[in-house]
Amino acid sequence: MAEPRDDASAFLPLPLATFHILLALADEDRHGYGIILEVQARTGGALRLSAGTLYRSIQRMMEDGLIVEVHERPAPEHDDERRRYYRLTALGTRVARAEVRRLAELVKLARAAGFAPGRA
């Protein structure tokens, strides 16, 4: 098994699905379907993760130590027995931040080159 790499920059650039899953888990722990709904909501319906992509990403992110499964369950009225909840790790947070920095750098470069977002 691959050992978790600690250096956040080693994960960059992040696959799109991975980045969105990290963002979706930023504010609270979610189960798989919750992640799909959250990503869909955040992107205004533009990105609908498929089950296959989601769980393959989750498996890799767990192995890499970006997320963990949590065993505390939410309040019983919201809980669904079959569901497993995922949470961002400290490494996951660092990786997400590093990716944001990378993207910001890119945007800065693009601006300098005359590509200004929003004013196409």
Next chain:
Amino acid sequence: MDAYRALLRLYPASFRAEYGDEMRAVFAQRRREAGGGLAAARLWLEAAGDVALNALRVHADLLGQDLRYTARTLRRAPGFAATAVTVAALGIAATTATFSITDHVLIRPLPFAEPDRLCALWQDQSPGGYSRNEVSPANYRDWKAMSGSFDAMAAYRRLSMSLVGGGDPEQLEAVSATAELFPILGRSPLLGRWFAEADAREGAPGTALLSHHLWTARFASDPGVIGRSLLLNGEPHTVIGVMPADFRFPSRETEVWTALRFAEGDFQDRTDTYIYVVARRKAGLSAGAAQAEMRVVAAQLERAHPDENAKVTATVVSLRDQISSQARLLLKALFGAALCVLLIACTNLAGLLIARGAFRRSELAVRTALGAGRERLVRQLMTESLVLAAAGGALGVALAGAVVPLVTRLVPNALPIAAVPPLDLRVLGFAALVTIVTGLTFGVVPALRASRTDAAEGLRDGVRAGTPSERLRALLVTAEVTASVVLLVGAGLLIRALWNVQHVDPGLRTEGVLTLRTTLPLPKYDGVQARHDFYTRVVDEVRALPGVTQAAYITGLPMVMRGGIWSVDVPGQPSEPGRGHPVSLRFVTPGLFDALGIPLRAGRDVRLSDTNDEAFVAVVSASLVERHWPGQEAVGRTFTVAGRARTVVGVVGDVRVRGLERASEPQVYLPHQQVADASMQFYSPRELVVRSSGDPAALAPAVRRIVTRVDPQQPVSNVQTLAEVVASDTAPRSVQVRVLAGFAALALLLAGIGIHGLLAFTVSHRQLEFGVRVALGARPADILRLVLGQGVALAAMGVAAGLGLAWGMGRGLQALLAGVSPRDPLVFGAAAALALLMTAAGSVWPAVRAARVDPRAIMRAE
């Protein structure tokens, strides 16, 4: 929902166990949202694509992980990795090399259009001893007209032609063929055109096609060669085409094709059989049907020509099957032996992996404790063995590629195929298949065993709990010994057979004799006097060379020219119809018997004075005397051969004309001058035999110079010593023996390694037990005996089983054994002794190590 569950089976089990429920829950949710109808159908389609794609990715992820892990573990055990790769490489190399030859010779379709429908037709004269005889032009013409089974039928004859033009004069293997040959084979020339009917008409200008080899070697691949005029056998021929590189017909030695012409006179004598017939069977018609029809046609011809065609029928043979059953059996035996080596290699590898698995129990137990499921462990271990097999496969293919060109003697000359089998995709595909099967075979049992490890037990016991795997390994080692004994017996039997064959007396004295061929072109040398002048000048000058003791000419060399059979008539001894009294007929110049070392038993040699104006004479071999005048004086008797009554003037020893392994017809030698001009040219002497007191090969340049002086346009070919001629008669056999002996040695070595590995492993596990035994008063010699005994017991079981198998197998080899009994006690004894010795050698070191056990050190360690 069941359908989705089934879809999820595309994922690895470990992934399914982890996320399967959740994925189903997500899918159920989506279904509820989607509703029915078209939307549901779209959802299903999407889901199927999604699962298939991502399952593939997850598999790839796992493979990547397993490969990285394998690379790490193998780097940590370089000795194990190197041993395993070498063992796998040896097994795969042996199998791939023999496959490439066997496939090349026996299986691969010939390089012609629809080769299955191509066949060769022969005159079947089995009552006379020839089941595949050449065909007479008249019979060919009638077969063609009367049969309905073939799209087309062509005739060709093989001849040797001198080529003048574009370099030194050269003697070439040539074929004269009728125009139908190329359409039948379905190939067209690389350059130029094939013959048309007009080329075969009497009086038409001569035309020729060149082989690709001749075109590149002699004409530097010049396309301008088309239209050029060459002298073939002294006659001008215009080059009309060049054949492609992979066109070989009828054999790879053919360099020139010319148009076959028949004169009306050629159809007179149906017993004059010298042409070969090929045909393309009609589509949808079975080989059996064509054969049946030809038998009917031949029976009609026999009724129409009761004398000439007595007991002559026709046989139809697939072009692919034109090789002897011995050559076929030889290859099959080698392929079987190679599979045996592969099996031993796999067994050995399985043993290695089991031992390694036992050592890795703690590691595997840790991984199990960390949550790796059994499926993941098996997958990991299988990846490891497949990686080892793949490395072995790559090395093995390289090894096979290096070895195959060394054993091309196994490829018979009689087939229209290349001398060296190609190492192409087909062979590589086979090697890949063998590699995968190898990896699975030796990997699966150890992987299943190792993964069965109960985590708690593995952690507690560490390395020690090896007993069941030892039993399994003992079984594997026994199997290895068994297989190597079978190979040893096979190799031993064939070695004895080769020894027997090589000790057959050829009837010649081979040492100090040089032979070379000067095929005299026609019509330049049609006349007896022209030939006589050439022979006399060459022979006289050669005899004057220092060291030369004798020189003479003969029609063809024994074992090289096996045909040239003629029937003799002996007064008062009628032969059965269709059988005749066959003899091997040769024309010679004086001194031939001395030159070849054939003993003169009675009477005299032929003389220069035996000319057409004198009494016709013959020298015969002892077996002819035995056949016709047993126990009587032969000199002075008269018989008829080659159209003339001739008187026996001398009796000589018999020669193995047909080779060391076959019976030969009695020989009749005639003085070369006692023949009419322009007749029996097939029998004109062309082989010069030179006996010398020194190194015969060193004479070749001087003899060549003499020939060139006598006739500057006369090519010299086939320069070889008589010893080489005799040796090449047994060459395929000796190559086979060498390959098989190599396989047997390899097998023995692998079995020895296997036994050594097992005992070394056992000893290191039983240290404590040995320590206790010594502490309780056992002497080192007792321990030594204990361990050695275990090795010998395994070996003895393997040897017994191997001898039993070989006992049953030997009869299949009988046709290759040249009279050696397939149950030869000497060979069986030697094989058993060798195998026991080898296994004992493998056991000694572990036994000595066991005997040196120091009980105090062991106790302290515990």
